[in-house]
Amino acid sequence: MNYKTLALLSGLFLAINIVFDSYNLQVVFSNIYNYALIGSWVAVILTLVIMFFFGKKLDTNFKGVGLIPKKSRGYALVAGFTGAAYTLLLLYLLKIYDPTVVGALIPLTLLFLIIRDLYYTKEKISVLEAGSFIIVAVGAFLISFKGGRFDLMVILTAGIILNLINAVYSHFMKLGMDCPNTDALNYRLFITITLAVIFTVCIFPQTNLSFEVLSQIPYSIGSMFFAFLGYVLYLLSLKDGKVSFVSALNLSYVAFTFLFTVVLAFVIPKVFLLELNSTFWIMRGLGALLILVGIVILVLSVFSSFIFIKCEPRKVNYIYEELKKLNEVKKIYQTFGKHSLIVLLEVKSEGRLGNTINQKIRIIEGIKEVSEARIVKS
Amino acid sequence: MTVEAFVLLNIKTGSIKEVIKSLKEFKELSVVASTAGSYDLVVNVKVEDLAKLHDFVTTTLQRIEGIVQTESLIVAKKIER
Numbered sequence: 001m002n003y004k005t006l007a008l009l010s011g012l013f014l015a016i017n018i019v020f021d022s023y024n025l026q027v028v029f030s031n032i033y034n035y036a037l038i039g040s041w042v043a044v045i046l047t048l049v050i051m052f053f054f055g056k057k058l059d060t061n062f063k064g065v066g067l068i069p070k071k072s073r074g075y076a077l078v079a080g081f082t083g084a085a086y087t088l089l090l091l092y093l094l095k096i097y098d099p100t101v102v103g104a105l106i107p108l109t110l111l112f113l114i115i116r117d118l119y120y121t122k123e124k125i126s127v128l129e130a131g132s133f134i135i136v137a138v139g140a141f142l143i144s145f146k147g148g149r150f151d152l153m154v155i156l157t158a159g160i161i162l163n164l165i166n167a168v169y170s171h172f173m174k175l176g177m178d179c180p181n182t183d184a185l186n187y188r189l190f191i192t193i194t195l196a197v198i199f200t201v202c203i204f205p206q207t208n209l210s211f212e213v214l215s216q217i218p219y220s221i222g223s224m225f226f227a228f229l230g231y232v233l234y235l236l237s238l239k240d241g242k243v244s245f246v247s248a249l250n251l252s253y254v255a256f257t258f259l260f261t262v263v264l265a266f267v268i269p270k271v272f273l274l275e276l277n278s279t280f281w282i283m284r285g286l287g288a289l290l291i292l293v294g295i296v297i298l299v300l301s302v303f304s305s306f307i308f309i310k311c312e313p314r315k316v317n318y319i320y321e322e323l324k325k326l327n328e329v330k331k332i333y334q335t336f337g338k339h340s341l342i343v344l345l346e347v348k349s350e351g352r353l354g355n356t357i358n359q360k361i362r363i364i365e366g367i368k369e370v371s372e373a374r375i376v377k378s
Numbered sequence: 379m380t381v382e383a384f385v386l387l388n389i390k391t392g393s394i395k396e397v398i399k400s401l402k403e404f405k406e407l408s409v410v411a412s413t414a415g416s417y418d419l420v421v422n423v424k425v426e427d428l429a430k431l432h433d434f435v436t437t438t439l440q441r442i443e444g445i446v447q448t449e450s451l452i453v454a455k456k457i458e459r
Contacts, residue, residue: 306384306411306420324457335384337451342384373386373413373420 006237007249013230015256018094018103019264020223025095026271028219032091033206038213038220040087040196046221046228047192051185058235062185068176072187075176080194082169087195088203089165093158098272103257104143104288105158107295111136112167114298114348120327121356126349128301136294143287145280178324248299254292258285302346303353304330304375307361308339315366316340322364328356339371381431382424382453385439389418393444400442406434417449428452 001009029035048065055062068076093102111133118125125133140159144151176187230253237246265274274280311319316334323329323343331344343361347353353374362370389397394412401410401421409422421439425431435450 304411306413320455320457332457333382333384333451333453334455335451335453337449339451342451342453371416373411373417375411375413375420 003237003246004249006233007246008252010230010233010237011250011252012256013226013233014250014253015103015260017223017227017230018099018253018257019260020219020226021091022094022099022102022261023264023271024216024219024223025091028216031206031208032088032095033203034209034213034216035220036088036091037196037199037203037207037209038217039224040084040192040199042217042220042224043228044189044192044196046224047185047189050228050232051189054232055185058232059184062183065189066186068182068186068190069179072176072179072182073190075172075179076187076190077194079169079172079176079191080198082165082172083191083195084198084202086162086165086169089157089162093154093162097154097158098261098274100258100261100274100284100288101143101154102158103261104254104291105140105154105162106166107251107254107291108136108140108159109163109166109170110295110298112163113170116167116171117327117348121352123352123355129298129348132294132298132301134294135290135297139287139290139292139294141287142283142290145283145287146275148279180321245300248296251292251295251299254288258288298348301348303348303350305345305353306373306375307343307345307357308371308373309341309343309361309367310338310369311340312366312368319364319366323361326356326360328352328360380424380426381428382422382456383431384451384453385421385423385435386417386449386451387419387421387439387445388447390444390446394418397442397444400444404434404438 024035025032050058051062051065055064067073090102114129117123140155141150144154144159146154173187173191176182177184234246234250237249261272262274265272309319319341320332320334323332323341328345328347329343330346333342334340335342345353345356347356357370357372361367387397397419398410398412401407401419406423406425407421408424409420411420412418413420423431423434425434431450431452435448439445439448
């Protein structure tokens, strides 16, 4: 199966996960804390199963289940707390709003991550970014249309607060991943366990667990299974495809979520309540489309380049560590050959590529020569 | 154990499209990047061991019509994010 099919399938499974969660919260679990607590431990078990069976395939640095270094544990704890807040808010929003709104607003996290990158790289926002931000904002506004008016509360909660928390979560995920000797899978496992422990300690008094819950566990496993399947397929598609292109294909989950919800609104209208007037559908459809277009433009407007670096002897490891600190660096390869390091850079505009090379890479002590091979097609 | 390498290729003028088409057939190649620098193409090769890398470069890549020069850089360590 090629990476495009894998990325599209990952979008499909993520959409199933969102709609499944919505169904579970409307029909199966009356208490969202029960669902959050059970789901968090199911996630721990599924992560372990995935690590056991696919660990080496997903991450070549994975050498078995183990404890991550102390520094990354600190970041993982913060990521666990923000992940817990994100999960609870997401479940709450899926309980009160239909999945077409929540599913379409989730990708807005990217806007906050771009603002974070602009802050760290001290770059100005580009015209393309500003244009895409406006398109997404208009889309978010239109998608909030319900009952003849625009629901600003959904924009504030699902559009801004939820995605701000998710952006903070992604930020700490990245900080921990950049720590030395930290492999991605054990780091994710540590965060998943942290989140489950936080839920067990903090929300247990709000749960009303009984033997009846045993019959609800398969629903939680079902939903989580699709989420993990989507995640694994996304990671597998990244092995062969460009990150930006794979992420754009993965965003198909917005369209799939929309489609599934509409179909289910006709099959089980008592669960998926949608209005039956044309203004509602035009506003919502157009809103989802604008968000999708704006985000896809942002995701695809990435310039990639290989940078070949010749280093002074004994400085390679120092340069390697300095390069890891740069946001724009996506991959670093240490090689045997005339170039000691090959770096894959990803930036949002051509001008930023030159700035990154000249103002951030060439100035690193110990670099003798830098040559650039811009990726035109891959 | 998988061996990963970058092979930098110089291509005969006017042959790049045909070479890219030929390269896309190989499952050993995970990235085929056409570049605007000193090399015309950069490919990322993943094979089982060094002997297979040697075979792939010398008996497969170098026999493709249009490839005039190859240079291999074996990956010792990598980080992805």
